[in-house]
Amino acid sequence: MLSEMPGDRLLQVVYDAEQIESPFIRIPESAALLDVVMRAPVRLLRRARGASSIPAPGGLNDAIKVSGDGLRARVWRSLRAAADIAPVRLPRSFIDEIRRFEPEAIYTLLGNVRMMKLAIALSKKLDIPIVPHFMDDWGGTLYPNGELGGLARRSVERSFDRVIARSPDLVCIGERMAEEYQDRFDRRAFVAAFGAEEAVTSEFTASARAPRTLVYAGGLHLGREAVLRWAATALKNTGWHLEVYSPSPGVSHPNITYKTKVPVADIPTVLAAADALLFVESLDPAIADYTRLSVSTKTAQYVVANRPTVLVGPARQASIELLERSLPSRTSFASLDGQSAASLSTFLAEASRRDIPSRPLPAEFAAKKMRAGLEEALSISIADWRERAGEKG
Incomplete structure (x- = not known):
């Protein structure tokens, strides 16, 4: 800045x-x-x-x-x-x-x-x-x-x-x-x-390719890794695979691939190439007290990528609220139960079949x-x- x-x-x-x-x-x-x-x-x-x-x-x-x-x-x-x-x-x-x-x-x-x-x-x-x-x-x-x-x-x-x-x-x-x-x-x-430096968001074109990739970019701390493992388990046998771009690998999971050697400057390209994105804030009440007013450094990159996005976190968390009103195709979960797992699969199946046109980047995300x-x-x-x-x- x-x-x-x-x-x-x-x-x-x-x-x-x-x-x-x-x-x-x-x-x-x-x-x-x-x-x-x-x-x-x-x-x-x-x-x-x-x-x-x-x-x-x-x-x-x-x-x-x-x-x-x-x-x-x-x-x-x-x-x-x-x-x-x-x-x-x-x-x-x-x-x-x-x-x-x-x-x-x-x-x-x-x-x-x-x-x-x-x-x-x-x-x-x-x-x-x-x-x-x-x-x-x-x-x-x-x-x-x-x-x-x-x-x-x-x-x-x-x-x-x-x-x-x-x-x-x-x-x-x-x-x-x-x-x-x-x-x-x-x-x-x-x-x-x-x-973000970009003036417009990326364009998303629906694809029938398989398997499809759900991408998460960010840290594994503050309870986020538990959410990633839940999502990967929920998507097992659905044709979706979770790719995690993080500085360090997490615990091995059959439906997660950890990518730890990607330069930070390449993350926007990675997000724009995904079939869908996963954004996570901790659901642990003790952690949420600390993060409730925080806005993730990745929010602008997620908006620029313009992909179907799954948001997991407390409804009143600042990043979740911001992305809720800024992404044209998204769904949110504030709990990790069986109903949420079923809704996750349904959203990805439906959202990945719809194109999302490019649009001007909302002014509140402009780096300038x-x-x-x-x-x-x-x-x-x-x-x-x-x-x-x-x-x-």
Whole structure:
């Protein structure tokens, strides 16, 4: 979304500098001293466990409510929380290097306490606004499992309030989130999401070929893999086969083929070649609390592909609502029962026999509009901050 911003206007402050072309500054390790202190004992624990990394329990993240997990999972969760909420310290040389760039705003996705503390510290030192871009409702759900006796959740709330206090305006991933956040935080909220460059959608021509391919593109996390396995089982012996394009393979299934080596840039072509598409949001209530306002990065690509589409997810989930009103041929399921399985087969059999003409891409999915919205949010936030400073002066 910042691809058209001139390089001399963008300075990235990052931990990992791989694949970054614009000017950047690395966040020094000394900014979070607890990380340095904990590195040796955590390495020993990893070796004792026989693992090189510590994934979140069950593939979930720390904004998901879980129950019934064991002691080991609770220990790792507490360690992650302790590292996240620990104090941060920004060296003077680091601040001075950023100050030489003469920034006017801090644009950030945040996502955890450490990123909030870094943004707050930079905002105070440089006297510039924070422009937070929210992709999920993590601020309302992060650390819901009593991590560190509730201290982690209280730290989220304190830091979040401080971020909002230094954010004249907000940026949200979708309209639903923007509407709710405007009311919740008494801030103007702009919408900026991942759009498509195409001006028109693809054309779908019905075909009698067999077998036919139902394609899913996206992650397997947050309960999505269970939905894929349900769909593949429901379509067994119907002439439909599920192809899954994901960074990593899931559990083997006779009616699923996993494609893990496809470049992200090729996904629109893959979607446009499918007989039908599958879009999934988790039906787990605990996960839905976290994702209900989120809009998937794939929504614009699904709309451009213009194929018959099966939507699985809660009826009030933002991505599901958006695709419901944007796709000419779709069906939705909010449960994975036998009736849904029968309806899935019926929809695919009927929809795949009807042509879908090309049409202009709906304006809300245009990448150019999304970039313009983000630019507007940045400009207005800077102006609002300066006006606020003038009133104080």
